[in-house]
Amino acid sequence: MHEYDLPQTLPETPTPVTSFDADLVVVGAGIVGLAHAALALNSGLRVIVIDRDHEAVGASVRNFGHACITAQSGELYEMAQVSRRHWLTMASRAGFWLAESGAVVVARTATELAVMEELSATREPGQVVLLDAAETATRIGRPDADGIHGGAWLRDDLRVDPRTTVAKLAAWVAEHERGSVRWNTAALGFEAKNDGGAVTIRTSRGILRARQSVVCVGHDIDYLWPELAAEHQIERCSLQMALAAAPAGLDLAPAVLTATSMLRYPAFTDMPSAARLRDEVLASSPELLDIVANVMCTQRPDGTVIVGDSHAYSLAVAPFLEEDVSRVLIQEQVDLLARELTITQRWQGVYASSAVGPYLVREVEPGVTVVSVTSGVGMTLSFGLAERTLGAFVPALQLSV
Numbered sequence: 001m002h003e004y005d006l007p008q009t010l011p012e013t014p015t016p017v018t019s020f021d022a023d024l025v026v027v028g029a030g031i032v033g034l035a036h037a038a039l040a041l042n043s044g045l046r047v048i049v050i051d052r053d054h055e056a057v058g059a060s061v062r063n064f065g066h067a068c069i070t071a072q073s074g075e076l077y078e079m080a081q082v083s084r085r086h087w088l089t090m091a092s093r094a095g096f097w098l099a100e101s102g103a104v105v106v107a108r109t110a111t112e113l114a115v116m117e118e119l120s121a122t123r124e125p126g127q128v129v130l131l132d133a134a135e136t137a138t139r140i141g142r143p144d145a146d147g148i149h150g151g152a153w154l155r156d157d158l159r160v161d162p163r164t165t166v167a168k169l170a171a172w173v174a175e176h177e178r179g180s181v182r183w184n185t186a187a188l189g190f191e192a193k194n195d196g197g198a199v200t201i202r203t204s205r206g207i208l209r210a211r212q213s214v215v216c217v218g219h220d221i222d223y224l225w226p227e228l229a230a231e232h233q234i235e236r237c238s239l240q241m242a243l244a245a246a247p248a249g250l251d252l253a254p255a256v257l258t259a260t261s262m263l264r265y266p267a268f269t270d271m272p273s274a275a276r277l278r279d280e281v282l283a284s285s286p287e288l289l290d291i292v293a294n295v296m297c298t299q300r301p302d303g304t305v306i307v308g309d310s311h312a313y314s315l316a317v318a319p320f321l322e323e324d325v326s327r328v329l330i331q332e333q334v335d336l337l338a339r340e341l342t343i344t345q346r347w348q349g350v351y352a353s354s355a356v357g358p359y360l361v362r363e364v365e366p367g368v369t370v371v372s373v374t375s376g377v378g379m380t381l382s383f384g385l386a387e388r389t390l391g392a393f394v395p396a397l398q399l400s401v
């Protein structure tokens with residue numbers, strides 16, 4: 001079970017707003033913090049975002065930029081669809097690149113296709129569109145369909161450019177008449193609401209007072225609340241990634257997923273053939289399970305291709321990248337796209353992970369709520385989670401966004 005303890009509502013007769021620096025102080029300018037800031041601004045609140053760094057360089061700029069809506073299930077699917085709506089709105093308001101491209105899942109065996117067929121049968125017509133081998137090859141820019149069995153197009157998935165989206169969203173918050181972003185300002189501690197209804201945030205640049213604070217520090221909750229992090233079993237998941245130079249003639253609209261993606265995302269793992277798929281991958285490509293791979297790629301607007309990824313779980317992140325892991329991932333991608341890739345960058349991404357649940361929302365002090373996506377789909381869930389968290393203490397939110 002995951003945590004979802006709702007924060008207290010605002011006082012009915014709040015202290016005049018002039019005694020606060022803001023209605024809401026958001027700690028962390030990654031996608032989760034900025035989603036809270038954007039929706040709070042849209043609801044008429046005064047918002048300050050602080051981040052300890054000089055610009056966002058965390059998980060939100062190191063990922064694929066893939067809002068993986070369709071492959072969620074249950075409550076996460078509902079949240080992802082809410083998120084989708086806000087992604088579309090905020091792309092036009094903040095002016096960042098967004099593609100309603102969907103995603104293509106490539107099937108290279110009958111079992112892989114069976115999982116897609118089973119998912120398709122559970123969804124409304126048109127949401128999970130089954131493709132034959134030739135259609136699948138065309139959608140991923142392949143000259144031939146050799147080795148491709150078929151595939152599926154996941155209509156509702158979105159793509160943004162991870163390297164520019166967060167900066168644009170932060171700039172929109174900073175330029176908003178009721179918003180500001182303070183970089184290189186670390187949250188050091190919090191004091192619960194006192195009689196005046198203010199929560200106090202101690203920062204590396206002085207004290208801030210607000211009606212509420214939402215703390216979105218990703219995997220670094222243990223730096224502020226080690227007991228909470230231990231209780232929710234929060235670990236750091238580190239992922240190896242690479243960027244390929246723009247391949248000549250490749251125009252890859254959708255995110256491209258594979259069998260290993262189907263072993264991760266709940267809509268697929270819920271399907272009857274998923275267990276058979278795992279056995280099949282174990283038999284054919286055990287090296288992919290060894291590195292907990294999710295072989296996938298996305299193409300950025302400049303044509304470069306983001307290639308990933310592997311997963312390693314620990315409390316502290318080992319700083320050393322394993323070349324063998326990169327080699328496996330890149331070769332898988334070369335085989336999938338049937339073209340050579342020139343790798344120009346490698347990096348490590350880190351996100352919060354927990355065996356307890358896919359996200360954590362916990363009011364740790366009156367007026368101070370910790371929010372973290374602990375399942376590697378923070379881009380997908382960000383705005384949906386923010387709407388739920390804020391909705392608990394901003395009744396007007398539903399009306400104004």
Ligand SMILES: Cc1cc2nc3c(=O)[nH]c(=O)nc-3n(C[C@H](O)[C@H](O)[C@H](O)COP(=O)(O)OP(=O)(O)OC[C@H]3O[C@@H](n4cnc5c(N)ncnc54)[C@H](O)[C@@H]3O)c2cc1C
Binds near residue numbers: 061186
């Ligand atoms: C390689 C990789 C691929 C991924 N692919 C996808 C994907 O395709 N789709 C998807 O949905 N998700 C994906 N994810 C997951 C997603 O990127 C994360 O879940 C999401 O970015 C988390 O956002 P965040 O705002 O919580 O964290 P972050 O982006 O890490 O932001 C946290 C911010 O908090 C700040 N901070 C920390 N402590 C303090 C403090 N004390 N005071 C002030 N500021 C502080 C940090 O400086 C940082 O800017 C991927 C992640 C990685 C690493």
